[in-house]
Amino acid sequence: MKKQYSVAALLMLGTLASAQAQDASRIQTKVLGEDNQPVLVQFNAEGKAAYRGMPAEQVLRQLLALTTADQLRSRTVETDQLGFTHQKFAQYYQGVRVEHASYSVHAKGGTTESISGDFEKITGLNTTPTLNESAALDRALASVGARKYMWQTNDAEAASYRPQGELVIVRDARNGETGPLVLAWKFNVYAAQPVSRAYIYVDARSGQVVLRDDIIKHAAATGTFATAYSGSRSVADGTTTNGYYLREVTRGLGIETYNCKKGNSYTAAVDFVDADNNWTSAEYNNANFDNVAGDAHFGAQATYDYWKGVHARNSWDNAGAKIKSYIHFDDTPGDGVGYENAYWNGSVMTYGDGDTRFRPLTSMDVVAHEIGHAVCEKTAGLVYSNESGAMNEGFSDIWGAAVESYAVNTLSAASSGVKAKSTWLIGEEIDKVQVALRSMSDPNSLNQPAYYKGLKWYTGTGDNGGVHTNSGVLNYWFYLISAGKTGTNEKGVAYSVASLGITNAAKIAYRAESVYLTSSSTYSNARTATIAAAKDLYGANSAAEEAVTNAWSAVGVGAKYAASSVVAYCASKGTSVAYEWIDYVELGTLARTSAADAGYYNGTALSAPSIGAGTSQTVKFSAGYAGTAYTEYWKVYIDYNGNGVFTDAGELVVSGSSASAATLSATFTVPSTAKTGNTRMRLVMSDASATTSCNSYSYGETEDYTVTITGGAALLTATASVAGLTSLTGTVTPIGNELAKQLEVYPNPATDAVRIVLPGNAEATSVMLTDVRGARVVGATFSNGTLNVSSLAKGMYTLSVSDGQKVFHQRFVKE
Structure with missing residues (x-):
């Protein structure tokens, strides 16, 4: 039977199809x-x-x-x-x-x-539970099976840990990442013995546990501390009446390190105290391994400094959150077995002393790894299972390697130097059994995959779907773009990845994690996110985009890099040249005279003038007028990084106004970071000061030309690196000292009325007022050159005044 639609339904379908086509x-x-x-x-x-x-x-x-x-x-x-x-x-x-x-x-x-x-497309899901909260909590606790929970301890904050249920819609992850969406009760369950903390999701209809998302993932003075793993280090700390202790307030809201004394209570933990602020090896390299307190404290400081210095992130929450570390933690005190783990519990860092497998777990890469989990929680929030969980682990390894490299190569310049470390090995200083926990440069050597769903890839349900194993793919991708490598992968496909350096690689990884990835992201999503991040930071078709793409291909995620054939620029055009147009442009070897070009001229096929990176250049231009020389706003843009937009820092090289028909000139300096090669220069002449590089505007003209930048930086150039170079904005200088004429509005700011004076004292034929949103404002009256604004709310407004031929614009503030 054919489908039949009413006339109204057909109209609705037609409108929807039209909207979808328009969006496309x-x-x-x-x-x-x-x-x-x-x-x-x-x-x-x-x-x-x-x-x-x-x-x-x-x-x-x-x-x-x-x-x-x-x-x-x-x-x-x-x-x-x-x-x-x-x-x-x-x-x-x-x-x-x-x-x-x-x-x-x-x-x-x-x-x-x-x-x-x-975005989850949901239809027909029943959002009424048949299992109540209390019954669902019983199911959640049964699945954890702890001997004791945090709310059952004597901890001062014990009551705050009692789980409260929340109804949510979540994907049933029992059969992987593609299970159905179900209504579920969500509980935050914190166990004390054995230690664990996780979000437990219980199907609100069947009572089955459909997902476990682990929160605990796994395993103002300056003193000198003889640490166990990083040599003798300067550490910021504080003072008490009886000496110095490991608390400081110079970084965010502070960094504090405490001694659990081989117990499992945070509230019973005490300060490490030193009498003279010289924490020597003789004092702290003892049977209790007290010297590792210095590693945790210095490691937290180095991690904070890395995030602040490289990524401008203020602590793990980007709001200066305090970093608290607890050393000598033991989940079951008195059993004679040391605690072989370190973890972030959602608010603090916890470190065990190790036993048969590990030394005390406070090495710098472990510290940075665990704080990395806190960063992930506040950014992408990657669910700790299957591929998203593997990437959660992988990003933490990335931050472990990056912080180590930063501390050894950067912090050493300010002091005696951090003890040399192996950047691409994770946990090499704490592992007693093998060379390290993981190798980022050779994942297979420590039983991790270097290829997506290839050798060593884990397909079981243990370890939350192999989060500590399958993280090898992200680790190896990051190693490739950091160090660069040419070779053949395990599928026999040749690859070549250029080195970006670990700092540039980390900026790409962080932008992907903090901007583009979501809780349920997969490796395929990570490829999309990191390519987008590389474009944002270093431009389309940059060396960074190419390296990122080729590295993913090398590890079995997606195709090799293929450059875009053409960089697409936004449109810019004047709708009328009845009164004015651009009639002359000169830069270096470029010198073009013209009449009106219908609002836009594409001169990119003309011979391109060369402009050297770091040199001073002068651009000349002039307006043609049909009659009166009105005030025109000139803007010259150069796409220095070749990413197809003119909105990056420093790319507006000239901005000014003039009512002169003579040739104008402006001088600007090409930044040394400009990308070598051909790029686009755009001149915009408009009667409206608010016109930007991507406008359709009323009166004036836009002209585009190709310029060749020589002697620039390598293709890998961050657009942010030119920020602050205010000398890039030139001054429009009228030749012949002819003064600019524009709409005058006074007083500004105004309280009750503003006086409006047009160029040449022309008579205003219409006056329109708009607010900061661009919405038209009613209620202000205009008479005899005066606008009554007494009834307006406080704020900024734009006046558009016409003399019958042209429209002039000016902003004013109502107080």
């Missing part, structure tokens, strides 16, 4: 996940213009085709060093949180650049 025309790149839902959407110039100013939730509702049952609730808004704003939303279905599903909108300068995340 605005998309530059769309990456779909295994569920056929988008995990990354990047917009072209049309899309950026279409979604500019649209609320982030509305963008997502439109692009993800949300129904009335779907809700997105804003969780966080952060702005990064590149000037991007990232607004993250949590997904809800019929008011119930969809666990691990989130979506982000990435914008720059008010323009939505891309969206990314994990």
Whole structure:
């Protein structure tokens, strides 16, 4: 039987199809996940213009085709060093949180650049539980099977650990990562003996435990401390009435290290105290291994310094959170067996003394690894099972290696030097049985895979789906882009990956983890995220993008790098040249005279002038007028890093205004970090000061040209590196000292009224007022050159005043 639709339904279907087609025309790149839902959407110039100013939730509702049952609730808004704003939303279905599903909108300068995340398409799921909270908790505790729980101890905070149930929608992970979505009770269960802490999810209808997400993952003075693993180190600490102790407040809210005295109580822990702040080997290299307290303390300081110095992140939560470490922890005191583990429990660091397998677990890479879990919890929140859990472990190993390298190669410059360490071995200083826990440069040698679902890949259910094994794939990918390598992988495919250096590689990994990855991300998602991060940081078609892509291919995730043939630039055009246009442009060997070019001229095929990196250059230009010489706003942009946009720091090289028909000139300096090769220069002349590099505007013209940068930096150049070079913005200098003429508004700020004076004292034929959102404002009256603003709310407004031929714009503040 053929489907039959009413006229209204057909109209609705037609409207939906039209909207979907329109959205498709605005998309530059769309990456779909295994569920056929988008995990990354990047917009072209049309899309950026279409979604500019649209609320982030509305963008997502439109692009993800949300129904009335779907809700997105804003969780966080952060702005990064590149000037991007990232607004993250949590997904809800019929008011119930969809666990691990989130979506982000990435914008720059008010323009939505891309969206990314994990959206779960849900239909017909029953959100009414048949199992109550108390019964569900019994099932959760039965699955943990601990002898004692934290709320049953004498700890001062014991009562706060009693689990409270929350209804959520989560994926049943008992059969891997593609199980069905179910309604479940979520509990935070903290066990004291044996130690464990995890989110336990109990199906609210069947009573089965469908997922366990481990929180505990696994295994103002300056003194000198003879540490066990890093030599004699300077450590920041504090003082008491009886000496010095391992507490300091110079980093964030502080770094504190305590002695559990081989017990399992945090509240019973005491300070390590030294009389003269010279923590010598004779005093602390004893049978209790008290010297490892210095390793934990210095390791926490080095980790804080790394995150602050390299990634501008203020502690693990990016808000200066205190880092508290507890040494000599033993989960079962008095049993004669040392605790062979170290973990982050969601709020503090805990270190055992080891026994037959490990030495005390406070080596720097272990410290940085565990704090890395805290960073992951506050960023991507990768679920600790299967592929997402393997990447959770892998990222922590990455931070262990990166902090070690930073401490040895950077911190050593300020003191006697950190004891040499093996960057690509994890836990080499604590392992008694083998060379290390893991090798990032040769995962197979320590029974980890170097290839996705290849040799050594774990397919069982133990270790949360092999999180400590399958992390080898991410580890090896990171090693390849850091150190570079040419070879043949285990599938017999040749690869060549260029070295980016460990710092640049870490910046890519961190941007992927903090901006693009979500709780349930897979290795395929990580490939998409790191490629996007490389483009953000170092530009499209950069050496970084190529290395990242080829490294993923080498480890069996995706194809090799293929350069984009053309860098696409946004559109910029004046809609009218009836009154003015660009009639002359000169830079080096480029000198072009023209009449009006219908609002836009593409001169990129002309012979390109050469401009040397680090040199001073002068650009000349002039306006042609049909009659009166009106005030024009000039902007010259150069895409220094070749990434297809003009919005990176320092790429607006000239900005100024003039009402002169004579030739104008401006001088700018090409940054030494500019990318060698051909790129685009854009000149915009507009009657509106707010016109940017990607506008369709009323009066004026845009012209594009190719310029060749010589003597620049290597292709790997971060756009953020040119930030702060204010000399890049030149000054427009009218030849002949002809003064600029523009709309005058005074007083500014104003309280009751503003006086409006047009160039040449022309008569205003219309006046329009808009607020900071661009919305038209009513209620202000204009008469005899004066605008009454007494009824307006405080804030900034824009006046658009016409003399019958042209429209002039000016901002003012209402107090």
